[in-house]
Every structure is written in structure tokens, then in C-alpha cells.
Amino acid sequence: MTPALPQPTRAELAILRVLWKLGPCTVRQVHESLRDTQDKDTGYTTVLKLLQNMTEKGLVQRDESERTHVYEAALSEKRTQRDLLRDLMDRAFGGSATTLVAQALSMKRASAEELAEIRKLLDEHEKRGK
Amino acid sequence: MTPALPQPTRAELAILRVLWKLGPCTVRQVHESLRDTQDKDTGYTTVLKLLQNMTEKGLVQRDESERTHVYEAALSEKRTQRDLLRDLMDRAFGGSATTLVAQALSMKRASAEELAEIRKLLDEHEKRGK
DNA sequence: CGACATCTACGACGCTCGTCGTTGACACTT
DNA sequence: AAGTGTCAACGACGAGCGTCGTAGATGTCG
Numbered sequence: 001m002t003p004a005l006p007q008p009t010r011a012e013l014a015i016l017r018v019l020w021k022l023g024p025c026t027v028r029q030v031h032e033s034l035r036d037t038q039d040k041d042t043g044y045t046t047v048l049k050l051l052q053n054m055t056e057k058g059l060v061q062r063d064e065s066e067r068t069h070v071y072e073a074a075l076s077e078k079r080t081q082r083d084l085l086r087d088l089m090d091r092a093f094g095g096s097a098t099t100l101v102a103q104a105l106s107m108k109r110a111s112a113e114e115l116a117e118i119r120k121l122l123d124e125h126e127k128r129g130k
Numbered sequence: 131m132t133p134a135l136p137q138p139t140r141a142e143l144a145i146l147r148v149l150w151k152l153g154p155c156t157v158r159q160v161h162e163s164l165r166d167t168q169d170k171d172t173g174y175t176t177v178l179k180l181l182q183n184m185t186e187k188g189l190v191q192r193d194e195s196e197r198t199h200v201y202e203a204a205l206s207e208k209r210t211q212r213d214l215l216r217d218l219m220d221r222a223f224g225g226s227a228t229t230l231v232a233q234a235l236s237m238k239r240a241s242a243e244e245l246a247e248i249r250k251l252l253d254e255h256e257k258r259g260k
Numbered sequence: 261c262g263a264c265a266t267c268t269a270c271g272a273c274g275c276t277c278g279t280c281g282t283t284g285a286c287a288c289t290t
Numbered sequence: 291a292a293g294t295g296t297c298a299a300c301g302a303c304g305a306g307c308g309t310c311g312t313a314g315a316t317g318t319c320g
Binding site: 026027028044045048049052064067068069 | 296297298299300
């Protein structure tokens with residue numbers, strides 16, 4: 001089992017999303033990508049500090065072979081999503097996946113394509129269970 | 131539209147879960163219920179302080195007509211779950227309900243009953259969309 | 261009445277998080 | 291060599307959170 005890293009905070013998760021999308025990045029690349037995506041814009045040194053903290057925690061890995069360091073997400077997007085979802089499920093849904101899915105469906109009037117997609121997932125899941 | 135209260139923190143959510151389960155409670159009742167459920171146990175004044183903070187934020191409503199105040203959750207459990215799920219969906223899943231549901235399913239090898247339940251939800255949801 | 265329990269209120273502390281200013285190292289240009 | 295720009299590192303700050311000690315008000319029982 002992987003050692004269960006600390007949960008990323010909001011700001012950290014925003015950075016991870018950039019790393020997942022772009023792959024390994026310098027601080028500057030992350031900063032500029034955030035500038036594009038984000039509403040509020042974050043100072044360069046803030047992003048740097050965040051990335052340093054995340055290195056400390058093990059959320060990212062740093063390549064310092066060059067003067068300009070390159071950061072990379074330590075965990076996959078899927079894995080992190082699962083961890084976060086698991087946490088929320090325990091904290092707010094009493095561990096019930098069913099309730100969680102129900103809320104997810106009722107929340108968003110899911111589009112027809114989405115519904116079909118989910119149905120397909122269900123089928124595959126069931127098949128695998130056999 | 132309801133004014134979108136601040137998100138409850140971890141500790142606050144634990145308290146809300148007690149209030150949802152037991153209905154309106156005194157501080158002492160909440161404290162003791164937490165003592166039962168929780169691993170780590172929280173001091174009485176801590177719970178009191180938390181509830182005072184939550185009153186400040188509007189997360190709970192306080193009846194102070196009696197000397198011993200009675201607290202009640204301001205928002206329904208469902209509503210809060212939706213808010214939290216929406217937030218996580220935006221922050222970690224790029225707003226995709228499908229991805230979220232997929233992860234929820236893959237996370238827990240859902241039991242047969244759960245799968246059937248979810249399928250039923252899907253049907254109802256589709257019908258309602260018509 | 262007086263002692264004791266119960267409850268709320270107030271203030272403090274330690275911690276984490278996000279933010280930034282500043283500094284010093286390194287590189288490039290002229 | 292001097293000037294300019296980029297970068298990582300460090301330290302600081304303010305806010306929010308969870309924790310608690312203590313004080314002060316109010317009730318209860320002898």
C-alpha cells in the first residue's frame with residue numbers, strides 16, 4: 001500500500017491540476033497556467049512557496065538537476081481523486097457510496113450523454129463483478 | 131436562491147452530523163454523542179466554541195429562550211451534501227459528474243444491492259428528465 | 261442563605277495555510 | 291566588468307481553525 005500522503009489543500013490541488021494537465025513544469029509555467037485558468041491571480045513567489053511545501057510533504061517531486069527546477073505530481077490524478085472522494089464520503093455521507101452517487105445525479109441535471117456514459121460504467125462494473 | 135453559507139470545516143461537519151441524526155441538541159448532548167462516535171475525544175468547551183462559531187457563520191441556529199441553549203442545523207443534510215459534492219467536483223474533477231461517479235464506483239466494489247439501487251436512481255432520473 | 265454544579269462567554273495559544281518582500285546566487289548582454 | 295533579469299531560498303505576517311483555561315452568570319440542594 002502507498003503510504004497515504006497528506007491531503008492537498010485547495011491551493012495545492014489547483015497546482016496539481018496544472019501539473020496533471022501539462023506534465024512536469026517549472027514554477028513559471030505553473031504560475032502562468034494558473035494566471036490563465038484562475039479567477040484570482042497568485043503571485044509568483046506564492047506558487048513557488050506552495051510547490052516547496054508540497055515537495056516537503058511529498059505531493060510533488062522536484063528535479064533540481066538544472067538551475068530551473070522542474071516539478072511533477074507525485075500521485076496520479078485518479079488516485080488523488082479517489083482519496084479525496086473517499087474522504088468526503090466518510091465525512092459527509094457516512095461512508096455510503098450510494099447516497100453519494102444519488103446526490104451527484106440529483107445535483108446536476110446530467111445531460112443525456114452523461115447519463116448514458118454512467119449507465120455504461122454501471123454495466124462494466126457489474127460485468128467485472130461476476 | 132439560498133445565500134450559500136460558508137463550507138463547514140471537518141470538526142464542524144462532525145457536529146452537523148450529530149445534529150442531523152439527533153435533531154436539535156444542547157451542547158452537552160452534542161458533546162456526548164461525539165464522545166461515542168468519535169475516535170479522538172473533544173473537550174466540552176471546544177464543542178461549545180465550535181457551536182458558537184457556527185452560529186456566527188449561520189451554519190446552525192440557536193434557541194436561547196432557555197438557559198441551556200439548543201442548537202439546530204441551519205441547512206438540511208442533503209443540501210449540505212450537495213454543496214460539498216459540488217465543491218469537490220469543481221475542484222478535483224473539472225466539473226465532470228461522470229468522472230466523479232466513475233471514481234465512486236471504482237473505489238468501492240459496490241455490492242449488488244447498491245448497484246441495483248443506483249440503477250434505479252438512474253431510471254428515475256431519466257424519467258424525470260422527460 | 262450558602263455551597264456546589266452547570267452552563268455560556270471571553271480570551272489565549274499553537275498550528276497550518278496562503279501570501280508576499282527581500283536576499284543572494286547564477287546567467288546573459290553590452 | 292557592470293548592469294539587468296531570473297531564479298530559489300528564507301523569513302514574516304495575517305487569518306482561520308481547533309483547543310482549552312478561566313471567569314461569570316444562573317440554577318439546585320442542603
